[in-house]
Amino acid sequence: MSYRAVILFASLLLGGACMVIAHLAGDLEERRLAADLDQQALRLKTAFDVLQIELQHEMVSIADLLASDQDVRRLLAEAAAAVQAEGGGRGGERAAQVRETLRRRIAPQWETLHQEIGLQQIHVHLAPETTSFLRMRAPEAFGDALRRSRQLIPDVQRDGQRRSGFEIGPSYAGVRGVVPVWAPGSESGVLIGSLEVGVSFAGHVERLSGQTGVGYGVLLNQEAVVETMLETYHPPQVTGGLRGDYLLAASRPELADWLAHSRMPDYAGTYRVTRLDWQGQLFQVIRFPLRDYLGQLDAARPPVGSIIIWHNVSEPWRKLKHLRQQINGFSLAGYLVAQSLLLGVLFLLRREWQRQLDAQTADLIQLATTDALTGLFNRRYFLEQLTQQLMRLSRLHEPCALLMVDLDFFKRVNDTYGHATGDRVLQHFTAVARGALRKIDLIGRIGGEEFAVLLPGVNGQGALDAAERLRQAVADTVLKTEEDAIPITVSVGMTLLDGADRGPDAALQRADAALYQAKSAGRNRVGIALPKQPGRLPGA
Numbered sequence: 141m142s143y144r145a146v147i148l149f150a151s152l153l154l155g156g157a158c159m160v161i162a163h164l165a166g167d168l169e170e171r172r173l174a175a176d177l178d179q180q181a182l183r184l185k186t187a188f189d190v191l192q193i194e195l196q197h198e199m200v201s202i203a204d205l206l207a208s209d210q211d212v213r214r215l216l217a218e219a220a221a222a223v224q225a226e227g228g229g230r231g232g233e234r235a236a237q238v239r240e241t242l243r244r245r246i247a248p249q250w251e252t253l254h255q256e257i258g259l260q261q262i263h264v265h266l267a268p269e270t271t272s273f274l275r276m277r278a279p280e281a282f283g284d285a286l287r288r289s290r291q292l293i294p295d296v297q298r299d300g301q302r303r304s305g306f307e308i309g310p311s312y313a314g315v316r317g318v319v320p321v322w323a324p325g326s327e328s329g330v331l332i333g334s335l336e337v338g339v340s341f342a343g344h345v346e347r348l349s350g351q352t353g354v355g356y357g358v359l360l361n362q363e364a365v366v367e368t369m370l371e372t373y374h375p376p377q378v379t380g381g382l383r384g385d386y387l388l389a390a391s392r393p394e395l396a397d398w399l400a401h402s403r404m405p406d407y408a409g410t411y412r413v414t415r416l417d418w419q420g421q422l423f424q425v426i427r428f429p430l431r432d433y434l435g436q437l438d439a440a441r442p443p444v445g446s447i448i449i450w451h452n453v454s455e456p457w458r459k460l461k462h463l464r465q466q467i468n469g470f471s472l473a474g475y476l477v478a479q480s481l482l483l484g485v486l487f488l489l490r491r492e493w494q495r496q497l498d499a500q501t502a503d504l505i506q507l508a509t510t511d512a513l514t515g516l517f518n519r520r521y522f523l524e525q526l527t528q529q530l531m532r533l534s535r536l537h538e539p540c541a542l543l544m545v546d547l548d549f550f551k552r553v554n555d556t557y558g559h560a561t562g563d564r565v566l567q568h569f570t571a572v573a574r575g576a577l578r579k580i581d582l583i584g585r586i587g588g589e590e591f592a593v594l595l596p597g598v599n600g601q602g603a604l605d606a607a608e609r610l611r612q613a614v615a616d617t618v619l620k621t622e623e624d625a626i627p628i629t630v631s632v633g634m635t636l637l638d639g640a641d642r643g644p645d646a647a648l649q650r651a652d653a654a655l656y657q658a659k660s661a662g663r664n665r666v667g668i669a670l671p672k673q674p675g676r677l678p679g680a
């Protein structure tokens with residue numbers, strides 16, 4: 141894989157990792173907020189449930205207070221007797237007189253409770269037929285049997301136990317408390333009727349809304365309303381269709397707007413928490429079923445309506461959005477820092493790899509071009525250089541001399557002192573030759589004890605001088621070993637490169653011939669073999 145591909149891959153990996161981390165962190169925050177809001181939703185629902193229980197208790201207490209009044213009990217006993225004497229049902233004249241007396245007797249309490257706590261009704265019924273005897277809210281409506289529509293009343297009249305719950309009645313839907321009314325002097329003995337007080341949710345959801353700062357509303361199902369309530373008393377219908385809703389109470393105006401604009405989230409009759417975008421604000425909407433008295437006794441009965449609680453959650457969601465942006469910003473900054481570090485590390489690694497590669501290449505070149513014993517160029521490399529020099533000569537006419545150098549009687553050295561000393565002699569010669577020649581001169585070991593030297597830019601006498609200088613330098617030194625001081629001499633064959641030379645062999649042969657001359661002439665001397673061309677004489 142190329143370096144660029146590695147960087148691209150690593151960057152993509154890093155970028156991907158940063159994006160995933162940012163996404164996960166944002167999701168985690170969102171889940172946290174959603175969990176907080178769910179908890180809050182449950183607390184708000186509980187507050188409503190507690191309100192309903194409190195109202196139920198309150199209604200039973202008020203009903204108890206009224207039903208324990210001796211006048212009320214006496215009048216109801218009279219009413220029961222009158223109605224019975226006058227044929228039951230609505231009763232007659234006597235019953236009407238008792239009704240009026242009873243109404244006047246209860247009127248002060250009714251006025252006060254109606255105004256102070258929003259009491260909707262005080263309702264007195266006769267046993268055992270559950271006949272309505274007096275409705276304080278509508279004194280003109282009486283005589284109807286309540287057994288069918290109002291289950292609380294027959295239940296209380298059946299066993300004399302106090303009961304409470306939400307019920308939809310002909311004239312209002314509310315939380316009611318029903319208590320038995322016993323005949324005077326027959327405590328828990330003869331039950332003559334029952335007394336009910338009830339209150340609507342309206343004022344109470346407003347009170348609760350004021351305490352908690354959230355909106356509360358109560359919706360009634362169309363079926364439940366149409367089946368039980370007199371049309372005059374229907375609450376406003378806010379949605380159409382067969383299963384339309386009637387708005388019984390709402391502490392804030394938004395609910396009616398949402399219903400009117402069909403913006404309410406889907407609701408399948410169970411506890412549900414949803415969010416609703418409305419006029420640039422985000423609301424959390426909690427909705428759960430409203431069960432009436434019978435529904436509380438029997439969970440299989442359909443709810444009669446639903447409770448809606450809502451509150452504005454724009455601020456926490458705005459904060460979450462802001463937090464997500466911050467997380468993305470941090471993640472981008474982290475990515476850039478990590479990317480820079482990665483690039484830096486990769487750059488350093490690459491530099492180190494390159495350095496090692498260069499060193500290995502240099503080692504390989506060294507191995508391929510030099511002789512291990514002397515460190516001089518080997519035969520192959522020297523011949524390459526000689527070939528190039530010939531080309532340069534033919535192109536640029538740059539002169540060049542070639543020396544062939546051979547150690548004299550080297551076999552004798554080997555034979556006398558051993559091969560290792562022979563090796564040292566070869567190294568010794570190398571050092572002396574390097575000292576005697578110029579830096580640009582190229583020395584190669586082309587055979588066992590045979591060396592060649594290229595002298596670029598040198599012609600005629602210069603070459604001869606260099607050869608002589610080399611020969612003399614070798615002759616002037618001895619190799620000191622533990623056993624002896626070994627004198628060394630060399631014979632040198634000198635030639636000049638010639639533009640007419642086809643390859644290195646011709647020059648080498650001339651140099652060899654010159655060397656042979658030197659050997660033949662007694663060694664430790666320089667032989668010369670010039671190209672056979674005019675103007676190529678030594679010193680020319």
Ligand SMILES: Nc1nc2c(ncn2[C@@H]2O[C@H](COP(=O)(O)OP(=O)(O)OP(=O)(O)O)[C@@H](O)[C@H]2O)c(=O)[nH]1
Binds near residue numbers: 513549550588663
């Ligand atoms: N120690 C050592 N000896 C080598 C090496 N390469 C070649 N030789 C020896 O060099 C000697 C060359 O001997 P000859 O060719 O007879 O030449 P000479 O003895 O120098 O005689 P002349 O060249 O005629 O003066 C042989 O004994 C080789 O074994 C080497 O790398 N190390």
